[in-house]
Amino acid sequence: MNDTITQLHFWARSTVAAISLSALTVLSPNLYAEELELEKDELTFGFIKLTDMAPLAVAYEQGFFEDEGLFVTLEAQANWKVLLDGVIDGALDGAHMLAGQPLGATIGYGTKAHIVTAFSMDLNGNGITVSNDIWKQMKPNIPLKDGKPVHPISASALKPVVDKYRSEGKPFNMGMVFPVSTHNYELRYWLAAGGIDPGYYGPGASGTVGQISADTLLSVTPPPQMPATLEAGTIYGYCVGEPWNQQAVFKGIGVPVITDYEIWKNNPEKVFGVSNSWSQKYPNTHIAVVKALIRAAQWLDENDNVNREEAVKILSQPNYVGADPDVIANSMTGTFEYEKGDVREVPDFNVFYRYYATYPFYSDAIWYLSQMRRWGQIGEDKPDSWYHDMAKKVYKPDIYMQAAQLLIAEKKVKKEDFPFGSDGYKPPQKEFIDNITFNGKKPNDYLAQFPIGLKAGETVTPSGITKK
Amino acid sequence: MNKFIHILQISGLTWFVPLVRLVSGEDPKTQAKELWMVMGIPIIAFVVFLGLWGQLSSKVVTSLGTIPGPTQVYEQAKGLWADHQFQREKEAKFYQRQELRNEKLEAAGKPEKVKWRTYTGAPTYIDQIWTSIQTVFMGFLIATLVAVPLGIFSGLSSTFNAAMNPIIQLFKPVSPLAWLPIVTMIVSATYVTSDNSWFSKSFLNSAITVTLCSLWPTLINTALGVSSIDRDLMNVGKVLQLGWFTKITKLVLPSSLPLIFTGLRLSLGVGWMVLIAAEMLAQNPGLGKFVWDEFQNGSSNSLGRIMVAVLTIGIIGFLLDRIMFTLQNLFTYSEKR
Numbered sequence: 001m002n003d004t005i006t007q008l009h010f011w012a013r014s015t016v017a018a019i020s021l022s023a024l025t026v027l028s029p030n031l032y033a034e035e036l037e038l039e040k041d042e043l044t045f046g047f048i049k050l051t052d053m054a055p056l057a058v059a060y061e062q063g064f065f066e067d068e069g070l071f072v073t074l075e076a077q078a079n080w081k082v083l084l085d086g087v088i089d090g091a092l093d094g095a096h097m098l099a100g101q102p103l104g105a106t107i108g109y110g111t112k113a114h115i116v117t118a119f120s121m122d123l124n125g126n127g128i129t130v131s132n133d134i135w136k137q138m139k140p141n142i143p144l145k146d147g148k149p150v151h152p153i154s155a156s157a158l159k160p161v162v163d164k165y166r167s168e169g170k171p172f173n174m175g176m177v178f179p180v181s182t183h184n185y186e187l188r189y190w191l192a193a194g195g196i197d198p199g200y201y202g203p204g205a206s207g208t209v210g211q212i213s214a215d216t217l218l219s220v221t222p223p224p225q226m227p228a229t230l231e232a233g234t235i236y237g238y239c240v241g242e243p244w245n246q247q248a249v250f251k252g253i254g255v256p257v258i259t260d261y262e263i264w265k266n267n268p269e270k271v272f273g274v275s276n277s278w279s280q281k282y283p284n285t286h287i288a289v290v291k292a293l294i295r296a297a298q299w300l301d302e303n304d305n306v307n308r309e310e311a312v313k314i315l316s317q318p319n320y321v322g323a324d325p326d327v328i329a330n331s332m333t334g335t336f337e338y339e340k341g342d343v344r345e346v347p348d349f350n351v352f353y354r355y356y357a358t359y360p361f362y363s364d365a366i367w368y369l370s371q372m373r374r375w376g377q378i379g380e381d382k383p384d385s386w387y388h389d390m391a392k393k394v395y396k397p398d399i400y401m402q403a404a405q406l407l408i409a410e411k412k413v414k415k416e417d418f419p420f421g422s423d424g425y426k427p428p429q430k431e432f433i434d435n436i437t438f439n440g441k442k443p444n445d446y447l448a449q450f451p452i453g454l455k456a457g458e459t460v461t462p463s464g465i466t467k468k
Numbered sequence: 469m470n471k472f473i474h475i476l477q478i479s480g481l482t483w484f485v486p487l488v489r490l491v492s493g494e495d496p497k498t499q500a501k502e503l504w505m506v507m508g509i510p511i512i513a514f515v516v517f518l519g520l521w522g523q524l525s526s527k528v529v530t531s532l533g534t535i536p537g538p539t540q541v542y543e544q545a546k547g548l549w550a551d552h553q554f555q556r557e558k559e560a561k562f563y564q565r566q567e568l569r570n571e572k573l574e575a576a577g578k579p580e581k582v583k584w585r586t587y588t589g590a591p592t593y594i595d596q597i598w599t600s601i602q603t604v605f606m607g608f609l610i611a612t613l614v615a616v617p618l619g620i621f622s623g624l625s626s627t628f629n630a631a632m633n634p635i636i637q638l639f640k641p642v643s644p645l646a647w648l649p650i651v652t653m654i655v656s657a658t659y660v661t662s663d664n665s666w667f668s669k670s671f672l673n674s675a676i677t678v679t680l681c682s683l684w685p686t687l688i689n690t691a692l693g694v695s696s697i698d699r700d701l702m703n704v705g706k707v708l709q710l711g712w713f714t715k716i717t718k719l720v721l722p723s724s725l726p727l728i729f730t731g732l733r734l735s736l737g738v739g740w741m742v743l744i745a746a747e748m749l750a751q752n753p754g755l756g757k758f759v760w761d762e763f764q765n766g767s768s769n770s771l772g773r774i775m776v777a778v779l780t781i782g783i784i785g786f787l788l789d790r791i792m793f794t795l796q797n798l799f800t801y802s803e804k805r
Binding site for chain 1: 590751761765767768770773
């Protein structure tokens with residue numbers, strides 16, 4: 001038996017392609033994956049109260065972690081900064097993270113630390129909500145069909161409102177959850193696609209808030225506080241994950257105008273991040289965690305979301321998301337309620353498994369990096385090769401594939417659910433709200449296409465954009 | 469019977485004294501009047517309070533529904549208890565699975581892999597209460613250990629007192645929310661946790677924040693108590709040429725104990741208030757975290773649950789005060805005895 005353990009141990013550490021799978025099938029599958037020689041089996045993972053933390057809660061509640069011999073404690077964190085610090089200083093072994101966080105930390109934007117991810121947690125799942133008052137002002141600019149607004153709604157409908165505020169000298173405040181959050185980039189993308197300049201990040205203290213030459217002032221608010229902040233009138237709109245858009249509808253304080261699915265179809269959202277040193281110190285543990293998470297993701301999407309009702313029950317427990325089940329169910333079961341009563345089908349609102357949702361594609365990382373450059377978080381021009389290097393430094397599909405191979409061998413997942421043979425780059429994607437095509441292999445070409453955003457040779461100074 | 473009354477008086481449960489006297493056959497009229505004062509009126513006042521609460525709360529509509537009244541809060545309390553029991557069942561199942569697992573490992577000839585782990589589930593409301601109580605006592609204990617000796621020195625030496633005074637004046641008014649970031653940074657930098665550490669970092673953070681905010685009343689009162697010892701008593705000490713240690717234990721401490729205890733009572737009260745704020749801000753386990761989590765959850769049950777927590781915090785604060793009161797009565801020679 002010991003021989004097989006060492007064999008497997010060796011196998012797990014080496015690359016996928018090099019070792020044949022046949023050796024695995026001989027192993028007895030019933031003794032859990034403890035054959036994986038876990039370096040550490042008591043783990044603490046952090047998360048933020050959002051429905052897309054579901055794979056973690058499901059892996060715990062359905063016993064997938066225990067199947068791998070992992071004893072996991074899940075802890076809600078106060079905000080994204082606290083969560084990131086926890087992973088860096090080791091208080092947390094890993095966490096549900098914004099896809100931009102491992103990248104931002106690794107390139108040294110905000111906090112400098114090498115964070116990696118081997119598991120992408122979901123696709124889509126966010127929305128942009130504006131207050132009732134702003135919605136009333138936007139509505140005349142939106143075409144109607146059968147008495148209902150035509151979706152997707154462009155930010156050009158918001159532009160006259162923003163212009164009016166600006167001409168009256170009033171700041172137009174909006175909220176997002178973190179400087180390197182998906183939500184920041186989605187909100188900026190939507191605003192810019194509608195002709196509103198969301199402002200730039202730059203050097204100096206004033207540059208860190210990202211409001212240089214901005215039409216709208218975007219600031220950070222932790223997800224669960226969004227509805228309360230909107231209600232208080234501090235912000236006029238926000239971009240956040242579920243259930244905090246639907247919560248605004250239930251509370252009658254705001255109207256979601258667009259989902260991120262309509263801004264970029266099937267966009268990558270959260271990742272499971274660990275520190276690079278942790279990953280190197282506990283390689284087998286890392287694989288075991290990814291195995292459990294893949295199974296959780298599969299469970300969440302199984303048979304056309306058949307388990308989603310049960311997932312809603314799990315998520316509504318106060319120690320996870322804790323919002324009312326009907327609020328969570330709204331988006332988790334494939335519908336989305338825009339203006340009160342305007343419920344529409346969005347079957348892919350939350351995707352956890354299909355479309356290779358869990359595979360960490362390099363091209364996903366590059367999209368985030370491109371947006372960091374677009375808005376000045378990356379101050380200088382970088383060659384395409386820099387983008388590829390950074391993506392490879394942070395995204396670890398090899399670890400993911402090792403986990404997938406083990407699960408296939410254990411007959412827990414199907415082989416066709418994984419993108420074998422992929423070089424880590426999705427084919428060019430064009431389903432964006434502004435119809436601009438994203439080719440992950442050519443980030444600089446991509447950046448050159450945006451009417452609003454930094455171009456090659458441009459840098460941000462406290463007074464605005466300058467060309468070299 | 470008198471002894472029983474004495475115990476009630478020491479522990480501060482004076483409401484029951486007339487009841488006991490009545491049972492023991494003392495003049496019913498005076499006792500009934502007394503009973504009306506100490507029990508009747510408070511109970512009526514409380515019922516009126518509940519009535520007003522129930523009436524008024526339904527008129528305040530928040531985005532989470534109306535403010536919960538006493539009945540809804542009671543329902544939530546029951547819900548929290550049910551949740552506690554449900555978690556305990558889950559815990560039992562967890563241990564069962566673990567046992568099974570370990571048996572399997574034994575059978576597979578890998579006894580070195582057998583491990584016993586503690587339950588990994590979320591803490592329940594009852595667990596959070598318990599954590600908070602432990603934390604406040606830890607903080608209070610450190611505060612006492614720091615404040616009492618410092619207070620004695622300040623009381624004995626006017627030079628030392630003059631030296632301490634500006635520091636006390638400066639730090640006494642500082643809010644726990646200002647201390648917390650500093651404490652968190654220092655604890656993270658200096659305290660390294662391992663798997664078998666005694667305390668977790670979050671526990672120390674909360675406890676030390678409690679210490680920093682709650683040591684001042686004890687310090688000031690101890691100094692005051694010590695400096696106001698009868699001069700004659702101190703002179704007698706000098707005449708008898710008592711050693712330093714004997715002087716402290718036989719003369720200084722006994723005569724300043726009433727004030728020291730007053731300080732301790734105040735300190736514990738302050739500490740309890742501070743703790744909830746610290747837990748809320750730092751997300752450290754305990755009742756404060758419970759309140760914050762519920763606020764963030766924003767479910768229709770949240771307000772009711774937060775009210776349960778508010779009442780629990782009040783009741784525990786009250787009980788802590790009673791405990792200190794009882795200790796004070798037991799250890800000091802006040803005029804009551």
